[in-house]
Amino acid sequence: MTTPPKSNGPIVAVDGLSVGFRSRAGAWLPVLRDITLSVGAGESIGLVGESGSGKSTLALAMMGYLKTGLHVLGGRVDFSGIDMFAQDRQSLEKVRGGRLALIPQNSGQSLAPNLRVGAQIGEALRLHSALPEARHAARVLDLLTQVRLPDPASIARRYPHELSGGQQQRVAIAMALAGEPEALLLDEPTTGLDVTTQAHILELLRDLARETGLAMVYVSHDLGAIAHVCDRVAVMYAGEVVLEGTAAQVLRDPSHPYARGLLASIPKLSDVCLPRALDGRPPPPGGAGDGCAFVARCAIATERCMVERPDLSRLADGAKTRCHLPQQVRSIPLSGEHNAQRRQLPVELSLSLEDLAISYARIGLLERLTGRDTAKVATVEGIDIVLRQGETLGLVGESGSGKSTILKSIAGLLPPLHGQIALRGQDDLPPRVEDRCAKHLRDVQLIFQNPDESLNPRQTIAQILAQPLKLYFGLSGQALIARTTALLAQVRLGAHYLDRLPSQLSGGEKQRVAVARAFAAQPVLVLCDEITSALDVSVQAAVLELLDDLRRENGTSYIFVSHDLAVVKALSDRVAVLYQGRLCEIGPTVDVYGPTAHPYTEVLLGAVLEPDPDFVPSLSASDVVELSPPACGCPFQRRCPKRLGAICDQTEPPPRTFATGHTIWCHRDDLAAPLFS
Amino acid sequence: MLSMLMRRSALGLITVWLVSIIIFIGVEILPGDACTAFLEREAQGLLLENCRRDLGLDRPAWMRYGEWAANALSGNLGVSPDGQRQISELVGYRLRNTLLLASGAILCGIPLALFLGIVAALWRDRPFDIIVSTTAIAAMTIPEFVSATLLILIFSVWLGWVPGIVLTSSNAPLAEFFPEVLLPIAVLTLVMTAHILRTVRSSVIETLASDYAQMAILKGVPYWQMVIRHVLPNALLPTINVVALTIAWLLGGVVVIETVFNYPGLGRMMIDSISDRDLPVTQAIALIIASVYVGVNLLADLLTMVANPRLRTAHLRGK
Ligand SMILES: Nc1ncnc2c1ncn2[C@@H]1O[C@H](COP(=O)(O)OP(=O)(O)OP(=O)(O)O)[C@@H](O)[C@H]1O
Ligand code: SF4
Ligand code: SF4
Ligand SMILES: [Mg+2]
Numbered sequence: 001m002t003t004p005p006k007s008n009g010p011i012v013a014v015d016g017l018s019v020g021f022r023s024r025a026g027a028w029l030p031v032l033r034d035i036t037l038s039v040g041a042g043e044s045i046g047l048v049g050e051s052g053s054g055k056s057t058l059a060l061a062m063m064g065y066l067k068t069g070l071h072v073l074g075g076r077v078d079f080s081g082i083d084m085f086a087q088d089r090q091s092l093e094k095v096r097g098g099r100l101a102l103i104p105q106n107s108g109q110s111l112a113p114n115l116r117v118g119a120q121i122g123e124a125l126r127l128h129s130a131l132p133e134a135r136h137a138a139r140v141l142d143l144l145t146q147v148r149l150p151d152p153a154s155i156a157r158r159y160p161h162e163l164s165g166g167q168q169q170r171v172a173i174a175m176a177l178a179g180e181p182e183a184l185l186l187d188e189p190t191t192g193l194d195v196t197t198q199a200h201i202l203e204l205l206r207d208l209a210r211e212t213g214l215a216m217v218y219v220s221h222d223l224g225a226i227a228h229v230c231d232r233v234a235v236m237y238a239g240e241v242v243l244e245g246t247a248a249q250v251l252r253d254p255s256h257p258y259a260r261g262l263l264a265s266i267p268k269l270s271d272v273c274l275p276r277a278l279d280g281r282p283p284p285p286g287g288a289g290d291g292c293a294f295v296a297r298c299a300i301a302t303e304r305c306m307v308e309r310p311d312l313s314r315l316a317d318g319a320k321t322r323c324h325l326p327q328q329v330r331s332i333p334l335s336g337e338h339n340a341q342r343r344q345l346p347v348e349l350s351l352s353l354e355d356l357a358i359s360y361a362r363i364g365l366l367e368r369l370t371g372r373d374t375a376k377v378a379t380v381e382g383i384d385i386v387l388r389q390g391e392t393l394g395l396v397g398e399s400g401s402g403k404s405t406i407l408k409s410i411a412g413l414l415p416p417l418h419g420q421i422a423l424r425g426q427d428d429l430p431p432r433v434e435d436r437c438a439k440h441l442r443d444v445q446l447i448f449q450n451p452d453e454s455l456n457p458r459q460t461i462a463q464i465l466a467q468p469l470k471l472y473f474g475l476s477g478q479a480l481i482a483r484t485t486a487l488l489a490q491v492r493l494g495a496h497y498l499d500r501l502p503s504q505l506s507g508g509e510k511q512r513v514a515v516a517r518a519f520a521a522q523p524v525l526v527l528c529d530e531i532t533s534a535l536d537v538s539v540q541a542a543v544l545e546l547l548d549d550l551r552r553e554n555g556t557s558y559i560f561v562s563h564d565l566a567v568v569k570a571l572s573d574r575v576a577v578l579y580q581g582r583l584c585e586i587g588p589t590v591d592v593y594g595p596t597a598h599p600y601t602e603v604l605l606g607a608v609l610e611p612d613p614d615f616v617p618s619l620s621a622s623d624v625v626e627l628s629p630p631a632c633g634c635p636f637q638r639r640c641p642k643r644l645g646a647i648c649d650q651t652e653p654p655p656r657t658f659a660t661g662h663t664i665w666c667h668r669d670d671l672a673a674p675l676f677s
Numbered sequence: 678m679l680s681m682l683m684r685r686s687a688l689g690l691i692t693v694w695l696v697s698i699i700i701f702i703g704v705e706i707l708p709g710d711a712c713t714a715f716l717e718r719e720a721q722g723l724l725l726e727n728c729r730r731d732l733g734l735d736r737p738a739w740m741r742y743g744e745w746a747a748n749a750l751s752g753n754l755g756v757s758p759d760g761q762r763q764i765s766e767l768v769g770y771r772l773r774n775t776l777l778l779a780s781g782a783i784l785c786g787i788p789l790a791l792f793l794g795i796v797a798a799l800w801r802d803r804p805f806d807i808i809v810s811t812t813a814i815a816a817m818t819i820p821e822f823v824s825a826t827l828l829i830l831i832f833s834v835w836l837g838w839v840p841g842i843v844l845t846s847s848n849a850p851l852a853e854f855f856p857e858v859l860l861p862i863a864v865l866t867l868v869m870t871a872h873i874l875r876t877v878r879s880s881v882i883e884t885l886a887s888d889y890a891q892m893a894i895l896k897g898v899p900y901w902q903m904v905i906r907h908v909l910p911n912a913l914l915p916t917i918n919v920v921a922l923t924i925a926w927l928l929g930g931v932v933v934i935e936t937v938f939n940y941p942g943l944g945r946m947m948i949d950s951i952s953d954r955d956l957p958v959t960q961a962i963a964l965i966i967a968s969v970y971v972g973v974n975l976l977a978d979l980l981t982m983v984a985n986p987r988l989r990t991a992h993l994r995g996k
C-alpha cells in the first residue's frame with residue numbers, strides 16, 4: 001500500500017552526508033564527503049564513477065544502511081520527510097523493501113539459494129503488501145509477468161540457481177516491485193549481463209518508471225546505461241560529487257576534467273580508435289589532501305588546485321561542478337586519436353583452425369558402440385579461422401555462445417571432437433596440453449578474466465614472472481632479474497612492484513602482471529578471455545593500449561574474447577561473431593560493424609547503448625536464453641527477426657564471401673543494416 | 678542423484694576393502710604373531726611350528742586374508758587364541774560401551790555446538806563470543822588426557838561428585854556404567870563441541886555477510902526471520918560434513934579417553950590387543966572403525982545432497 005507521493009518535495013534528499021570508517025591508527029577516513037543530492041517523484045538520477053568512488057555506499061545510505069564498519073560522520077538522509085538514520089529497526093524494516101526498494105548488483109548472489117524465487121517474492125508481499133494472504137500467489141505471478149518472464153508459474157517454483165543471469169535480475173526487479181515502492185535504488189543492475197539482456201532490462205525499467213511515476217537512483221559505471229534511463233547524472237570521484245547536471249550536460253560536453261577523462265576512456269561504436277586511458281589512480285579514503293581530489297590526474301591543474309578544495313558551484317547552464325577552472329575544461333579532448341588507416345599485416349600465418357568441433361558431453365562407450373550422432377551434442381562446431389601474425393581477432397557473441405570454449409580448446413585444455421589446430425600454418429598442435437612440447441606451450445598463452453584467480457596470492461610478482469622464464473628459457477640469477485624487470489617495464493610497471501604480492505595491487509595492475517606473465521614466454525599467440533570486463537573503463541582503456549603496443553613491439557597475434565562490442569571494435573583487425581557455437585559472420589572489423597551484417601550481428605549491435613542521451617537502441621529480437629542449438633538449419637532461426645521461412649529451419653545457411661574477405665552465413669541476400677556506417 | 682548415491686556407496690565399499698587389506702598387511706609386518714605371543718617369547722622349534730599349523734598361520738598370506746575377509750563379512754571375526762572365545766562377542770560388548778560414550782557425546786555435543794556457534798556468530802566480538810571462542814580454542818589445543826585429568830581433579834578429587842575411574846566390567850548391563858561414564862562423556866563433548874562450534878560460527882558469520890543476507894535486510898525482513906529463513910539453512914549446510922568428520926574422529930579419539938578412565942571400550946581393547954599381539958582382535962577393531970568412518974561420511978554426503986537445492990536439482994540440468 002502506498003501513500004501518494006507528496007506533491008512537490010523530493011522523495012529522497014541527501015543533505016551534506018559524510019560517511020567514513022576508523023583507520024587502525026584511529027583517524028576517521030571518509031568514504032563519502034559532503035554529499036548533497038535529491039530525487040523527486042518520477043525523476044531518475046544516475047550515479048557514475050570508478051569502482052571505489054562511493055556510488056554503492058551512497059545508494060545504500062539512502063536506505064539508512066551502511067556496511068559494517070562504516071559510520072555517519074555528518075549530514076542526513078531523508079526519505080519522504082523521515083530521517084533514515086534516526087529510525088529504529090522496526091520502522092526501517094517497514095520502509096525498506098516497501099516504499100523504498102533496492103535492486104542489487106548481483107542478483108545471482110542476492111537471492112537466497114535455499115528458497116524458491118516465488119517464495120522470496122511472496123515474502124516481500126507478506127511484509128509489505130496490504131493484499132490478503134490468499135491473493136499473494138496470484139500476485140507473484142502478476143509480478144513475474146510484469147517483468148516479462150515467460151511461463152511465470154514455472155519460474156516461481158524454481159530455485160535461483162536454475163535461472164539465467166537475466167532471469168535472476170528480473171526476479172529481483174519483481175521482488176522490489178512487490179512492495180509497491182515510491183523510490184527504487186538500482187545498484188549496477190545490469191553489470192555482467194549480455195548486451196541484449198541489458199538493453200531489455202533497461203527498457204523494462206524505463207517503462208516501469210514511466211507507468212508508475214517511480215523515483216529512481218541508478219548506480220552504474222556504464223555511461224551507456226545511464227544515458228539511456230536517467231534524466232539527471234551525478235559523477236562521483238573519491239567520495240565526492242564532482243559534477244551534477246542533466247544527462248545531456250554531463251554526457252555531451254561535461255564541465256569537469258574527470259568526467260571528460262571518463263568519457264574519453266569509453267570505447268564507442270561510432271569511434272575508429274582506441275579509447276584514451278586516464279592515467280593514475282584515485283586517492284584512497286582520507287588520501288585526498290587539502291586540495292582538489294582529482295589534482296594528481298588532472299591535465300589542467302594549477303597551484304591553487306593543490307591547496308584549495310573546490311566547492312560544488314553552479315554554472316550558467318545550471319549544471320554544478322566541483323572545479324576551480326570550469327572555463328578551461330573544454331581543452332580536454334573527449335575521445336582518443338583516430339587511427340583509421342588499415343594496418344598492413346604480414347602474410348605469415350599464426351594460427352589456423354580447421355573445421356573445429358568441441359563438446360563438453362563426454363562421448364561414452366555406449367554412444368561410440370551404438371554410433372550415435374555425436375555432432376548434435378557439439379557445443380561448438382564448424383569453426384574455420386585463420387589468423388595472421390600480428391593480427392587481432394575479436395570473438396563476440398552472447399554468454400554461452402562458446403567463446404571461452406574455443407579458447408580452451410586452442411590452449412589444449414579441452415580436446416576437440418575433431419578438427420585441426422595448427423600454428424604457423426604447418427605445425428599441428430596435439431589436442432591435449434599434456435602432449436604438447438615446451439615450444440608449443442610457450443607459443444600459446446592464455447590470459448583470464450579474473451587475475452585474482454589466475455595469480456597465486458602467495459607468490460610475489462617477481463616469483464610469478466620468474467616461473468615461465470625459468471621454465472622456457474632456463475634463466476637464473478642476474479639475467480632472470482633483468483628480464484623480469486624488463487617485462488614489468490613493458491607493461492608500464494616500475495621495478496618496485498617486484499616484491500609485492502598480488503593482493504597489494506589494484507585490479508588493473510594485476511591484469512598487467514597477468515599480461516606480463518603471458519609475454520614472458522614470448523608467445524606467437526595470446527588468447528584473451530574477457531580480460532578487461534572486470535576492470536573500470538579508465539583502467540580498461542589502459543590495458544587495451546598496452547595490448548596494442550605490445551603487439552606492435554612483438555608482432556604477437558591475439559584472439560580477444562569480449563561481450564563488449566565497442567571494446568572489440570576498438571582493438572580488433574578482424575571480428576568473428578558466434579551464435580550457439582556456430583560462426584555467423586567473420587571479416588574485417590569495418591565490414592562486420594558496417595552496413596552489411598548478419599541478422600544476429602545486427603541484433604547485437606542494436607542493443608549496444610552509446611553514452612548519449614538521445615541514442616535509441618533498436619531491440620529487434622528477444623533476449624531468451626537458448627540452451628541448445630536447433631537440430632537443423634540456421635542456428636539463429638528461433639530468434640532471427642529477418643527469418644525467411646522454412647529454408648532457414650531446414651537448410652544450414654551457406655557461407656557467402658565478399659571481396660574484402662568478409663564471410664556471412666545466412667540465406668538472405670539483401671543484408672544491409674544501416675545502423676552504423 | 679540416485680546414480681551419484683550409488684557411486685558414493687560403491688566408493689565407500691571399495692575404501693573399506695582397501696583399508697582391510699592395509700590393516701592385514703600392517704599386522705603382517707608387525708614382528709611376531711599370535712603364536713609367539715601365546716607361547717612364551719622364547720618358544721622355538723617344534724612347539725611353535727605346531728601352534729602355527731594349528732592356527733593355520735603357515736599358509737600363504739593371501740589365503741589367510743581371503744579366509745579372514747570372508748569370515749568377517751559373515752560376522753565371524755575369529756577366535757581369540759587365549760580364552761578360545763568368539764572375538765565378535767568380546768568386541769561386541771566393547772563396541773556397545775564405546776557407542777554409549779560416543780552417543781552421549783554426540784547427543785550433548787551437537788546441539789550445544791550449534792547453539793553456542795550460532796549465538797557466538799550473531800553476537801560476534803561481544804563478551805559472549807570472546808569467552809566461547811577462547812574456550813573452544815583452549816579445548817582444541819589442550820591434549821585430551823590433560824583436560825581429562827583436570828576434570829578428574831575437579832569433579833572427583835575435589836568435589837567428589839563422580840568417580841574418576843571406571844571399574845565396571847565390560848559385559849555389565851549399561852545401567853551399571855552410570856554415573857562413572859559421565860566424566861569421559863564430558864571430556865569428549867568438550868573437544869567435539871569445540872571443533873563443530875568453530876565451523877558453525879565461521880560459517881554463520883560468512884553467511885551473515887553474504888549478499889543475500891544483506892538483501893534480506895534491505896528488503897525489510899525482520900532480523901530474526903532473516904537469521905532463521907535466509908541465513909541458518911545456508912550456513913549449516915557445510916557443517917554437516919564437519920559433524921560427520923568429528924563423529925568419525927570420536928570413535929578413534931576415544932582411545933586416549935578410555936585409557937585415562939580405564940573405560941572398557943573399543944579403544945582400550947585395541948591398545949591391549951596390539952601390545953598382546955592379539956592380532957585378530959586388532960584387525961577386527963580397525964575394520965569396525967574404518968567402516969564407521971566411511972558410513973558416517975556417506976550419510977553426511979547424503980544429507981547434504983537432500984538439503985542442498987543445488988545438488989537436489991542437479992539432475993534437472995543434466996540434460
Ligand atoms: N564445464 C562445462 N560443462 C558443460 N557445459 C559447459 C561447461 N562450460 C561451459 N559449458 C557450456 O558451453 C557453452 C559455451 O560456454 P562458454 O563458457 O564457452 O561461453 P562464453 O561465450 O564464453 O560465455 P560467457 O560470455 O558467459 O563467458 C554454454 O552453453 C555453457 O553452458
Ligand atoms: S579543481 Fe583543478 S585539479 Fe581539480 S579538477 Fe578542477 S582543474 Fe583539475
Ligand atoms: S539464415 Fe535465416 S534464420 Fe538464419 S540468420 Fe539468416 S535469415 Fe535469419
Ligand atoms: Mg566466457
